[in-house]
Amino acid sequence: MSRIILEDVWYKNIVRGVSMKAENGVTAIIGPNGSGKTTILRIIVGALKPDKGRVVVPSRIGSSWQNPYYTFTKAEVIEEFIEIYGDKGRAEELLKTYNLESLKNSYTFKLSMGQARLISILIAISWGPEALVVDEPTNGLGVREKRMVEDLLKNIKIPVVIASHDLDFVLRVADYVYVLSNGRVVAGGPTLDVFYSSILSVLGFPEPYAVLVGRKLSRRLRSIE
Amino acid sequence: MSSVRSIHPLVGFLAIIWVMTTLYTGSLLSALLLTLILLLYLISSQPLESTRRLTILYLWLVLPPLIVLTIVYGPIDALNITLRLFILASVFTSTLQLMKPTELIYISSRLGIPPLAALTIPIIIRLADYMNYTISETLVALKGRGLSGRKLLTSLPIPLTAHIIISSAQMAEAIAQKQYKNHTKYTSKPTIKTIDILITTYIIANTIIILIQTP
Numbered sequence: 084m085s086r087i088i089l090e091d092v093w094y095k096n097i098v099r100g101v102s103m104k105a106e107n108g109v110t111a112i113i114g115p116n117g118s119g120k121t122t123i124l125r126i127i128v129g130a131l132k133p134d135k136g137r138v139v140v141p142s143r144i145g146s147s148w149q150n151p152y153y154t155f156t157k158a159e160v161i162e163e164f165i166e167i168y169g170d171k172g173r174a175e176e177l178l179k180t181y182n183l184e185s186l187k188n189s190y191t192f193k194l195s196m197g198q199a200r201l202i203s204i205l206i207a208i209s210w211g212p213e214a215l216v217v218d219e220p221t222n223g224l225g226v227r228e229k230r231m232v233e234d235l236l237k238n239i240k241i242p243v244v245i246a247s248h249d250l251d252f253v254l255r256v257a258d259y260v261y262v263l264s265n266g267r268v269v270a271g272g273p274t275l276d277v278f279y280s281s282i283l284s285v286l287g288f289p290e291p292y293a294v295l296v297g298r299k300l301s302r303r304l305r306s307i308e
Numbered sequence: 309m310s311s312v313r314s315i316h317p318l319v320g321f322l323a324i325i326w327v328m329t330t331l332y333t334g335s336l337l338s339a340l341l342l343t344l345i346l347l348l349y350l351i352s353s354q355p356l357e358s359t360r361r362l363t364i365l366y367l368w369l370v371l372p373p374l375i376v377l378t379i380v381y382g383p384i385d386a387l388n389i390t391l392r393l394f395i396l397a398s399v400f401t402s403t404l405q406l407m408k409p410t411e412l413i414y415i416s417s418r419l420g421i422p423p424l425a426a427l428t429i430p431i432i433i434r435l436a437d438y439m440n441y442t443i444s445e446t447l448v449a450l451k452g453r454g455l456s457g458r459k460l461l462t463s464l465p466i467p468l469t470a471h472i473i474i475s476s477a478q479m480a481e482a483i484a485q486k487q488y489k490n491h492t493k494y495t496s497k498p499t500i501k502t503i504d505i506l507i508t509t510y511i512i513a514n515t516i517i518i519l520i521q522t523p
Binding site: 114125128139143144145146147148150152153154155156167192206207208211212284303 | 321444445446448449450451453454455463466467470471473474
């Protein structure tokens, strides 16, 4: 079973002694702007070499970044998947599985941001990586596409690490969450535990709608009891 | 990426011409000192990350010839040639990055040079940092889809070209949105600053010394 382990990782003044672990399921990194989320992802994929610390990662890591268009190398969507699978039938089948048949002959660089991100993530998982890294998976996504990305990430059988600002999305998709502030992990654990702790409000994050409702319901339940 | 500090375009060109002449006549040390002054001035005006990338660029430019020339001609000659290469590259990059485009157009328009011609090289050099960043981002993204080795390098131009075209269209839209036609100030008159006086004095003083020393 592949896994991602970071132990006391330092990178300049951006990442300061970060330790985290990602096994099967989705692990989310959340934190304010400039807290070091993307830098950690770049360390995981090997684009940045940490100054100090231990990084254990599988040799094949798929990734999708903030600009999804950088991933494309073909004119049409279907061609991207034919290149990966070497077979038109399998490529069409994949697009059908994810209800993306309508994009089959679309020009890759003319896709909307949401569609491009979706295809970029799909390309990143299609070549058979042992782990997946996605930076800001919901940037520019509409409601339907967000749900599709959610389904996609939840059903992958490899460790997935995402960095996101979208707390509602993180609550829906992530099994574990690490909260970053000034390059340090200030909280980490199962998603619900972290979201129900006070750390998010301390950092100035608005509580996700579901957490807010949950709190109100539990207060009401207590008052009834 | 854009420097807050700048030099007078004429002083910049004077520095380039003087360094090239000095290298030809053989005063390596004087040329190196002026280059270092310009580099320090440039470094002090830009973010650390840009300096890091500039250093990597210079290392790539200098190290391979140094190694090859050391094998072919020996260490002394190799160092001599590589140092000249470094001086030439850094005097061009630093002066062209330190010139303000609007001041450059002001000067070139008075010399009868078309603005586009005057701007091309400084713009390319100013954008080199951003280009470098975009290339590294694209490489990471392509590795993320499983490409490596020769396939990675041959695929690189495709997303890069698309990015250039998309960015150009977006920039054109943004400029149109900002009602660029209403902005009539395409040029600005260059002012003479302390650094300009320092560089000019250095060049004049060194030229006099060289002339005196020449039999």
